[in-house]
Amino acid sequence: MSDIILKTENLTKHYGGVHALVDANFEMKKGEHVAIMGDNGAGKSTFVRQITGVEQRTSGKVWLYGDEVNFAGPLDAREAGIETVFQTLALADDLDVPDNLFLGREKTKFDWLGPFRFLDYKAMRQATMEGLERTGVKIPNIRNTIQNMSGGQRQCVAIARTATFASRLTIMDEPTAALGVQETAQVENIIRTLKKAGEPLILVSHNMRQVFDLVDRIVVFRRGRICANLDIKNGDHTGEDVVSYITGAKTGAEFEDAL
């Protein structure tokens, strides 16, 4: 097995006439943290949705840890070890915080009962408190339903969900967009912990400071295509640099044909 844990080849997605993602060739190595940046509507979340099996791609191929994968749905992706914080958060509004945190992989008792096995509410509540504390969010009553949570609280629940389970690849789509100053700092700490543990991460973010603080490499999307691949570990690139790729003032040498 090579070092490449995720690779896409000509990954493409059309929605009717909208070409949201075109010929994306993307690679990332073990332990690497990569940021995806780009304008609104540039195709970042579309890219995430194709990798995680939420949607079926129009064309192209995807490899995970060297194996070609064709996820029929998000369940497959999760089983293959991909943990994702979606931009839409994917929370069930009528359920409370622990229910959402453990949705799809509840802690249970009497497992021989199959689908009718019992929920271990107590254990889940406890684990929820711990998970939430890592994000620094304050939620007065975790037994309130998600629909009653503030924007930032919702986002923290989604992040805590991902951070609670070990994974082979973590993807976060704008995880701190709705977070306050403190909570953002905490979530960034979670990301640093992942880095230390050698767990790879894809971070979609519009926050230049955050990206420069956290990741090794920035991939820029523009109009549905990848237009730059910038290694930022050695300080070759500044924030303004990245902005000019985002806006189209510059294009990465190897991508010029594409655009």
Add this chain to the structure above:
Amino acid sequence: MSDIILKTENLTKHYGGVHALVDANFEMKKGEHVAIMGDNGAGKSTFVRQITGVEQRTSGKVWLYGDEVNFAGPLDAREAGIETVFQTLALADDLDVPDNLFLGREKTKFDWLGPFRFLDYKAMRQATMEGLERTGVKIPNIRNTIQNMSGGQRQCVAIARTATFASRLTIMDEPTAALGVQETAQVENIIRTLKKAGEPLILVSHNMRQVFDLVDRIVVFRRGRICANLDIKNGDHTGEDVVSYITGAKTGAEFEDAL
């Protein structure tokens, strides 16, 4: 009539056992731009919802331009001249962009037909393009339904909606949370234009840079209460300062009793 355009007295909101907003006393003057900051779940959006009539307050009073107001619903607030970008955006998923932009105040023809007056689709589409251009967002096809829009596109639609109509008070709840670098800059320009035009604004934001760039004064919420009121025009306060109010390391002198 005094200079005070918005004033609240002991504004309070409980959700069951959760005391989301407690005794908020808030005032703002003509032409002033005020930021509201605070942790996730501090009660910022709750404050906004009480002022705009989206919810009925538990207790307290509100005055707008000197008149005590008791809005039965958001329609009343809008008719009184309050334009709001809600954190939840308030978009109708199955309708397209122009429909959403003009929801509730469509451009029409044959107005004598009352509720059955005809929609002027063409005029609305044109105005939509103009509105969107001001936010800098790129939307390949505005006749797609909102549910097919990216996070940032949705937010820009909501902002364009507010910016298209004149108002006596504009409120924006985290308007740039999902926006890219360029779009954020554009929206900040819209806010500066409002300032020049003398239109008052309440801006809820977690973005310290943005707040210091744009507003005259910061009001900090903590645990449902106002804990600081900081005039930042004359450079008395730094970002760290504000953070320490947010986290609770400091409390404004006049608010100490409250907490």
Add this chain to the structure above:
Amino acid sequence: QEIGATFSRFDDNWLTVLRNGMVEHAATIDGLSYQQEDAADDLAKQIDQVKNFVASGVDAIIVNIVDTSAGAAVSAAAGDTPLVYVNREPDNVNELPATQAFVASNEIESGTLSAFEICKNLRADGKGAGARGYLMNGQLSNQAAVQRSKDVHDVIGMDMCNFMTIIDEQTANWSRDEAQDLMTNWMSSGEPFDFVLANNDEMAIGAIQAMKAAGMDMADVQVGGVDASQDALLSMAAGDYDVTVFQDSVGQGTGSIDAALRLIAGEKVDQKVYIPFKLVTPANMGDFLDKN
């Protein structure tokens, strides 16, 4: 005394005539409190209504049974409270306890009388060599409907009437409106036909309306039904409708209430009372005009 009555359905034409007749009759009896319930064609509901009556302590119960094969369950639900079946004959008629009785008609007569008369008329019209026509069924789950249709087939099975052929038979659910549409659908095939037999008058009237709307001459078609409702008789008077069968609402209604009263008083009653069906044609229709 208190009598509780439950009917298979309230919104049925002929049963309403029966039901309203019973209310009127009950009102003429001193000291009788009479209460009626709608089973809405739901057998279980009817059984429960009987139990509700028992729980309220009524003195007697009258049942227009939803499903004639459920006699055993209904009879058991009443316990010791006297019970009289009306209009429809329960299948346990031979095992009724002493506290129960029935006053009803025999559906074998109804369909047979009507179909046989049509058969004779067709012969008289010179169509004895072969006549084709349609059969409209009432609600398929209703036993009166099933029985009346079977009667028709039995008549056609007889040597005398086997010149008749049914082109198609379909349900119009007792309803005039559905019968109109069904008849129009049939006619749209362009196939010639000589008779229409319906399980009740409402459907026969619907068929007649559809045929007239299509410009047919009603003299060319024999139409037969059951009930002798007033609408039907007026249609007969206008020369559109040929044969129907009179079902005696007053006889059944008053008969059942009187039987119930006698059961309450502990008197002896005839446990089985059959009220006969009577053939109605333009010749004798005058006798029935104000009956149903």
Add this chain to the structure above:
Amino acid sequence: MTDTSHGTGGLTFDKTKRSWPNELNILFALFVIIAIFEVLGQMLPYMNDQSFLFDTRDRFDSIFNEARLKIIILQVAIIGIIALGVTQVIITAGIDLSSGPLVAATAMIAMSFGQTELVNGFANPKALFGPWAMDLPVIVPVVVGLAFGAFIGAINGTFIAYMRIPPFIATLGMFLICRGIALWWSGGNPISFPTDGFKWIGSGMMPVVWFLSLAVVFHVIMRYTVYGKHTYAIGSNEEAARMSGINVKRHKVTVYVIASMLAAFAGVVLAAKSETAQAGMGEFYELFAIAMAVIGGISLQGGRGSIIGTVLGAMVLGVIRSGFTYIKLDGSYQLMAMGSIIIAAILFDQYRQRNRA
């Protein structure tokens, strides 16, 4: 190829790939169903080479079997009128179960003001009121019926919008109440023998005329007017509609009033067509009206659906009914076949939609 005339740019947008309107699928399904009946007609041994839609008999001399074309739509016209209103209700994410019983109650009430005094020279045996209510101009029963419908709709709407009773419950309650009214109005007795004027409303192809003209009117309203737009907005996201300043409550009342008036009008037409009004009328009409809308592509979650879809949904049901009579399918099989065809039509619709995505 980049064409930004529909937006502010960004991605490549290929204008030629328009989204395929759902209604076209249903139309397609309709043709498939017709074709199946046509083929069956040729194949079944007892059918004597009849055709379903075409004229093969000497009696007629046109291309199509006009009688069949007419009955196909005639038999769904009345429920179709109800479905026009039900469509609007469902677009708001509501439901109206009361329409069937409302048809019955309105038929009874309207007919009592539309009776004629003399039938073939006999006194009207079913006269409900005295001579004062006999032989009134046709406008009277119609207005009475519509007013009754508006009244019921206003109650439905008020309960649902202002008192937040779930639509299912409010209209289920009204379902029972209207059935009760129909039974009580004349003690369950049918009311028959209308005036010629009243009969006219339901005579011949008039039900179809009403259905199609109302469909056109409401198509325009739903598509091109503020009323229509707000109806969709409420169903799509009621909270957003409210926050956008739509008077959601008042609007919902209007929608339910319109729906009930349409159902009431259907009751008037039905009474006129059958020349009688009976308490048992309109049974299951609410279900079939909803079915028409759903076959026409509406979503019960609200926000989506169209009048054209509903009209096509009605046509599907009409074709199926006539088709069954045409191939002489036995009653118990008809129900099974009808059920299967409804499912198959939607399956087909789904399939085409997915293949285009």
Add this chain to the structure above:
Amino acid sequence: MTDTSHGTGGLTFDKTKRSWPNELNILFALFVIIAIFEVLGQMLPYMNDQSFLFDTRDRFDSIFNEARLKIIILQVAIIGIIALGVTQVIITAGIDLSSGPLVAATAMIAMSFGQTELVNGFANPKALFGPWAMDLPVIVPVVVGLAFGAFIGAINGTFIAYMRIPPFIATLGMFLICRGIALWWSGGNPISFPTDGFKWIGSGMMPVVWFLSLAVVFHVIMRYTVYGKHTYAIGSNEEAARMSGINVKRHKVTVYVIASMLAAFAGVVLAAKSETAQAGMGEFYELFAIAMAVIGGISLQGGRGSIIGTVLGAMVLGVIRSGFTYIKLDGSYQLMAMGSIIIAAILFDQYRQRNRA
């Protein structure tokens, strides 16, 4: 007063102000309705001081009128069994219209394997099959009935989950198909005279025993097991459930299978109770089952509702029915009164909920 034991802090949280369970409101409404009947009974002149729930007749000698208590619940037990399944379906944001006709079809099918050969010494006049099918052990018809239910449920579920047919359409189609099967099975003839073993299933208070035990089982399942949690999650936000890795399709099929098996079992109990099976059985049961769930506080948008609520909803309908007989309300007024009471009960519930917010 700040108590953070339920969360990670932040705002003041007053633990004493728990949210008031919706079910308590319905219970309350139930008592109010009972009280109203009790008072009416004392006031109405023709009632001779009878009591609704208490024993005032010499015939009986207990505190309560036991016959009344029993019938109140007995008469809703069978539809109640259906409602337990319908509740689960609605929680997934689905709907099941096929349950009423499924009751009829299952009653017919099960009864054909539950007949007895000799009735009072005579050959069973309604025997459908030959002697091989007579006097079978009671387990046979029950298993056949449940298997049939499971089969229908699997079809419903597959269409809905895998082929994305809207639940309303899929189960409306199945509604027609099951009615058709019921009619076709014995050509419209009733099937009667069950064995004693079969009768036992529906005898006396057995329907209540089934209803309440199943209610307990499904209450536990919905509240404390993974199955229950996923059912709520799917109804709350199907896309989120899918993205969270729940196998939404498979789960939905399970839900529809369970619901149809419950309806099938209701059919078996109904046949046993009536000692006969008839094609017209179960008419409107689907509507009333849904009504029970909705009165019990379920939301047709999915994600909310409970088995306890549905049981209470059933009780409300049971009390109303018995109450009407008790106050001797004429059948033609019963529908109107029933409709009004249902609306009023929910109105009351809404009112209490709002006053607590």
